Amino acid sequence: MRTAYTSEQIRTAEHALMATVAEGELMRRAATGLAVVCAGLLPGVYGSRVALLVGSGDNGGDALYAGARLARRGARVEAILAGSRTHEGGLAALREAGGRTVEPPGHEVVERADLIVDGLVGIGGAGELREPYRGLALAAERAPGLVVAVDVPSGVDASSGQVAGVAVRAQLTVTFGACKNGLLIDPGKSHCGRVELVDIGLGPYLPDPDVASLTDEDVADLLPTPEAESDKYRRGVIGIVAGSDRFTGAAVLSVGGAVRAGAGLVRFAGAEAAARQVRNSWPEAITTVLDGPSVAEVGRVQAWVLGPGMGTGPEAEALARAVLATDVPVLVDADGLTLLARDRSMLRRSAPTVLTPHAGELSRLLEVPSDRIEAARLEHVRRAVDELGTVVLLKGSTTLIAEEGRPVRVNATGTPWLATGGTGDVLSGIAGTLLAAGLSGYDAASAAAHLHGLAAQAASTGKSGGHGPIAAMDVAQTLPQVIRSL
Numbered sequence: 001m002r003t004a005y006t007s008e009q010i011r012t013a014e015h016a017l018m019a020t021v022a023e024g025e026l027m028r029r030a031a032t033g034l035a036v037v038c039a040g041l042l043p044g045v046y047g048s049r050v051a052l053l054v055g056s057g058d059n060g061g062d063a064l065y066a067g068a069r070l071a072r073r074g075a076r077v078e079a080i081l082a083g084s085r086t087h088e089g090g091l092a093a094l095r096e097a098g099g100r101t102v103e104p105p106g107h108e109v110v111e112r113a114d115l116i117v118d119g120l121v122g123i124g125g126a127g128e129l130r131e132p133y134r135g136l137a138l139a140a141e142r143a144p145g146l147v148v149a150v151d152v153p154s155g156v157d158a159s160s161g162q163v164a165g166v167a168v169r170a171q172l173t174v175t176f177g178a179c180k181n182g183l184l185i186d187p188g189k190s191h192c193g194r195v196e197l198v199d200i201g202l203g204p205y206l207p208d209p210d211v212a213s214l215t216d217e218d219v220a221d222l223l224p225t226p227e228a229e230s231d232k233y234r235r236g237v238i239g240i241v242a243g244s245d246r247f248t249g250a251a252v253l254s255v256g257g258a259v260r261a262g263a264g265l266v267r268f269a270g271a272e273a274a275a276r277q278v279r280n281s282w283p284e285a286i287t288t289v290l291d292g293p294s295v296a297e298v299g300r301v302q303a304w305v306l307g308p309g310m311g312t313g314p315e316a317e318a319l320a321r322a323v324l325a326t327d328v329p330v331l332v333d334a335d336g337l338t339l340l341a342r343d344r345s346m347l348r349r350s351a352p353t354v355l356t357p358h359a360g361e362l363s364r365l366l367e368v369p370s371d372r373i374e375a376a377r378l379e380h381v382r383r384a385v386d387e388l389g390t391v392v393l394l395k396g397s398t399t400l401i402a403e404e405g406r407p408v409r410v411n412a413t414g415t416p417w418l419a420t421g422g423t424g425d426v427l428s429g430i431a432g433t434l435l436a437a438g439l440s441g442y443d444a445a446s447a448a449a450h451l452h453g454l455a456a457q458a459a460s461t462g463k464s465g466g467h468g469p470i471a472a473m474d475v476a477q478t479l480p481q482v483i484r485s486l
């Protein structure tokens with residue numbers, strides 16, 4: 001499990017640790033780690049040009065001390081002092097090591113640097129970057145040199161990943177003590193580049209994480225494996241209510257996700273045309289053509305997937321009510337979510353419910369514009385859990401999975417090639433399968449997102465390591481290979 005924390009949690013832990021070490025020791029550890037990483041990035045430290053973007057806080061102090069170390073090894077270090085004040089110890093160290101200081105704007109220094117060290121703001125940053133920080137962040141983005149962010153790319157909110165205005169875009173972020181939420185969640189994540197953690201001894205002082213991310217090993221531990229005595233019923237029967245006479249593909253893809261994720265048995269129920277397509281594509285599934293909302297005739301299932309391509313008319317609504325009235329876990333996706341947005345009272349049920357919206361679908365459920373959801377994903381996935389009382393998996397460039405009282409899980413796998421029609425339907429089938437196998441909604445959704453992302457990565461990667469387009473069905477078809485290799 002990888003873990004991440006808010007700025008406040010980090011500060012509290014740092015204070016506790018600070019009380020046990022000599023003054024300045026933590027910054028020394030941080031700056032030493034930073035300098036080592038920076039030196040490793042340069043073809044040679046001696047003679048290289050390093051620009052330090054130095055803000056008024058300790059983040060600037062880290063940059064100055066690291067710059068001093070590089071200067072002692074022969075780098076030509078120039079620090080742009082952008083803050084209303086400057087860390088005194090760091091400044092003295094840099095000057096003593098032969099580094100130069102420059103008044104802002106200093107953009108020419110940024111432009112000629114081989115390495116740009118962003119020490120404008122770290123976990124103390126709040127709101128939009130002010131001038132001259134903002135201009136320096138933009139100059140760094142235009143400049144040809146490598147950009148290394150100190151602790152957090154300046155302008156990225158460390159606790160949430162939100163970016164108000166401009167933020168530094170780094171190729172590498174060197175973070176201290178523990179990972180911050182904002183380094184894992186977009187838009188912040190996409191400003192970080194690679195993230196390297198420098199250990200400053202914070203471990204024993206860290207609280208329970210605010211955010212967590214499953215690893216391959218965690219997912220392997222969660223996945224059920226059939227035992228000698230297993231039969232298809234004990235492995236988990238999933239019921240899928242999806243598709244319509246007009247939309248048949250969503251049904252095929254959701255069933256595909258389930259079959260390929262290893263369901264014991266898939267029972268599909270839906271309109272005639274959808275059932276026909278499902279039979280043609282997946283003879284493994286048992287199909288029932290529904291004539292009215294009579295889900296009992298489908299047979300016993302351990303979990304339902306409700307929604308992909310099912311439509312939003314009165315018949316679909318009656319069917320959704322019938323499925324939600326059952327006493328087994330239900331995963332609601334796509335059109336099912338649109339129906340729920342019209343009448344949230346359908347969510348009053350005793351068995352677990354998992355919702356898998358993208359930002360547009362969540363926007364209808366919460367009545368918040370989808371761009372605001374995308375800009376503040378962590379806040380809105382939590383709000384959804386509060387208001388709706390279910391497990392919520394928010395899809396998108398960073399997929400988040402939230403449940404009341406647990407760390408929000410950030411999915412660590414996937415590729416932008418996943419942004420193609422139908423991949424969400426496949427995800428619903430995977431997560432439904434894991435629910436039917438007995439995983440909690442939170443674990444089923446997190447493990448499904450992980451496998452879905454791995455399958456997409458594998459399907460979009462060629463033999464030579466290049467990447468290319470995938471179809472939703474490729475994701476389903478690649479699942480067995482990915483599960484085998486976990």
Ligand SMILES: NC(=O)C1=CN([C@@H]2O[C@H](COP(=O)(O)OP(=O)(O)OC[C@H]3O[C@@H](n4cnc5c(N)ncnc54)[C@H](OP(=O)(O)O)[C@@H]3O)[C@@H](O)[C@H]2O)[C@@H](O)CC1
Nearest residue numbers: 014026027057058059121122123124125126128129130151
């Ligand atoms: N604590 C520890 O043990 C360790 C901490 N470490 C390091 O310290 C960092 C935290 O340092 P910090 O607390 O001094 O805050 P930091 O992020 O440098 O800057 C805050 C200042 O920036 C300003 N400012 C804020 N927002 C702004 C904006 N939008 N636009 C423009 N300016 C803005 C504002 O100052 P103002 O200019 O308003 O007076 C504010 O006071 C941490 O990330 C890590 O790198 C490591 O050494 C390891 C040990």
Ligand SMILES: Nc1ncnc2c1ncn2[C@@H]1O[C@H](COP(=O)(O)OP(=O)(O)O)[C@@H](O)[C@H]1O
Nearest residue numbers: 358395396397415416418419421422423424425
């Ligand atoms: N930029 C992106 N990077 C990574 N994954 C993405 C990105 N955009 C979308 N995805 C993923 O692609 C899938 C799309 O699902 P969804 O929006 O429901 O599509 P559909 O309804 O067509 O099936 C989700 O798993 C989502 O997390």
Ligand SMILES: [K+]
Nearest residue numbers: 121150152154
């Ligand atoms: K920074």
